[in-house]
Amino acid sequence: MAPGTGPRVVVLGAGVVGAACARHLADGGARVRVLDPGAGRAAGSWAAAGILSPSHPERLPDHVHALAARSLELWDDLAARAPQVELRRPGVTVLGGDPAWRDWREARGLPVEEVLWTRADGSAEPAMRFPGVGLVRPPRAAGALLGGITVEARPAPPLEELRARADVVVVATGAWAAAHLAEAGLDLPVAPRRGQMLLFDRGRLGTILMEPVNEGVAVPRADGRVVAGTTMEDAGFAAATVAEDLDRLERWARGAIPGLGARIDAWAGFRPWSPVPAPTIGEVAPGVVAAVGHFRNGILLAPATGELVADLVLGRPPRVPAAPFAPAAAG
Ligand SMILES: Cc1cc2nc3c(=O)[nH]c(=O)nc-3n(C[C@H](O)[C@H](O)[C@H](O)COP(=O)(O)OP(=O)(O)OC[C@H]3O[C@@H](n4cnc5c(N)ncnc54)[C@H](O)[C@@H]3O)c2cc1C
Incomplete structure (x- = not known):
């Protein structure tokens, strides 16, 4: 046409x-x-x-x-x-691992690696790494x-x-x-499902990082900043962030990510649940x-x-x- x-x-x-x-x-x-x-x-x-x-x-x-x-x-x-x-493929590192995701990948011949993740305090934690996962x-x-x-x-x-x-x-x-x-x-x-997010001005993060037990997720931006979150809330169309939630997410990010800088922004947006x-x-x-x-x-x-x-x-x-x-x- x-x-x-x-x-x-x-x-x-x-x-x-x-x-x-x-x-x-x-x-x-x-x-x-x-x-x-x-x-x-x-x-x-x-x-x-x-x-x-x-x-x-x-x-x-x-x-x-x-x-x-x-x-x-x-x-x-x-x-x-x-x-x-800014499409990149830094892969995902899952703290504590995720057996269901690992099994799903292995059934399709996708690589899975057992690794150790170094937390902000220098302690090492077992993790699974799924190479090749992309980010925009x-x-x-x-x-x-x-x-x-x-x-x-x-x-x-x-x-x-x-x-x-x-x-x-x-x-x-x-x-x-x-x-x-x-x-x-x-x-x-x-219907909306609210997710709150934080932005930090820097952090040593070369991978997408997840910790299912704390609902933590962090992604490295190409400019060196780090985006971290998130919540999953049924809060109607209330788009404001909640201080206690942001503080909890920040505590998670500071524990998990070495060299995390200052929190410089925060926002909340709606996932279209069905x-x-x-x-x-x-x-x-x-x-x-x-x-x-x-x-x-x-x-x-x-x-x-x-x-x-x-x-x-x-x-x-x-x-x-x-x-x-x-x-x-x-x-
Ligand atoms: C915190 C968070 C993290 C997420 N992380 C990921 C992720 O890592 N990977 C991933 O794949 N997805 C992720 N998602 C989900 C993803 O963001 C959504 O599924 C996706 O953005 C939905 O896109 P959409 O265009 O349908 O909706 P939206 O981006 O919400 O766009 C809908 C648009 O409709 C407009 N609109 C509303 N009313 C009207 C009207 N009456 N007339 C005309 N326009 C109207 C709005 O203004 C809005 O611009 C995440 C979501 C959140 C909130």
């Missing part, structure tokens, strides 16, 4: 999922508009750690892993075009995907109104999606397509989600089997 000659599509939401949908639709020839009033750092896509792997892969169905595998290829393509996303810088991802596509800074009018002026509306509004899906007749209670252990991607009603419910893995899954939405809207054979993601499978 020649550029700008395809269907008129309105994408609701300019987080990483909406941006990926807009990118793949525009590249496929659709005439795309993107609407988003802006959620700032409360958007999952701003707040995330940016790890390109689920931390509980054994809990996810195979079709999500198929989507993830395609996404990793697309992340490589995007990083080649847009190096500002989330606040830069949606912008890189959008490229030159403009975001209209306003909330969505009623779907009916949008449908009168567009061939297809794509709902990609993250934790805010339930109301839009309900307008289209789908009762899928997507009762289905997979994103819901596909036609909800005539001319309304959902790309929702990416929960803990939306940074990982966004590029292939965008491609799948474009495949469905433009009538191309999907690169990843579409049926398991269909709204009917979620209902």
Whole structure:
């Protein structure tokens, strides 16, 4: 399809999922508009750690892993075009180990190493290392995907109104999606799960670090800063951080990471939880397509989600089997 000659599509939401949908639709020839009033750092896509792997892969169905595998290829393509996303592969080190994750990797022939991690006080702790796991810088991802596509800074009018002026509306509004899906007749209670994060000005961290028993996760940024967190809370749309939670997360990070510098920032954002252990991607009603419910893995899954939405809207054979993601499978 020649550029700008395809269907008129309105994408609701300019987080990483909406941006990926807009990118793949525009590249496929659709005439795309993107609407988003802006959620700032409360958007999952701003707040995330940016790890390109689920931390509980054994809990996810195979079709999500198929989507993830395609996404990793697309992340490589995007990083080649847009190096500002800072794609790196520092691997994951899990303090205390994670037998379920180890078993999942070993069953697929992926490397697993037994290592010792040196904590801030110099003591050594047994850990498992999963080499090759990637990382990006989330606040830069949606912008890189959008490229030159403009975001209209306003909330969505009623779907009916949008449908009168567009061939297809794509709902990609993250934790805010339930109301839009309900307008289209789908009762899928997507809801926010808050995660709080901290930024430190330095730290000796050459790996993604996790400690499941303390819910601790830390990632090294390319500029030497360290992002650490996180919480998993059902706090509605309350986007404020909580001092006691931040202090607890900081104590964990200071114990686990050598050379941690000053805490210089903190934020909280919303994961789009859904009762289905997979994103819901596909036609909800005539001319309304959902790309929702990416929960803990939306940074990982966004590029292939965008491609799948474009495949469905433009009538191309999907690169990843579409049926398991269909709204009917979620209902
Ligand atoms: C602390 C934390 C850590 C995370 N770590 C990781 C990780 O390491 N790896 C990973 O893969 N995932 C991670 N995630 C999950 C990931 O961030 C999300 O799954 C992903 O960002 C969801 O993207 P989205 O575009 O669907 O939603 P969002 O990024 O939330 O975007 C939704 C957009 O919809 C907009 N919107 C809302 N209402 C309307 C409206 N009425 N009209 C138009 N637009 C509207 C909002 O303004 C927002 O910009 C993490 C999340 C959190 C909170």
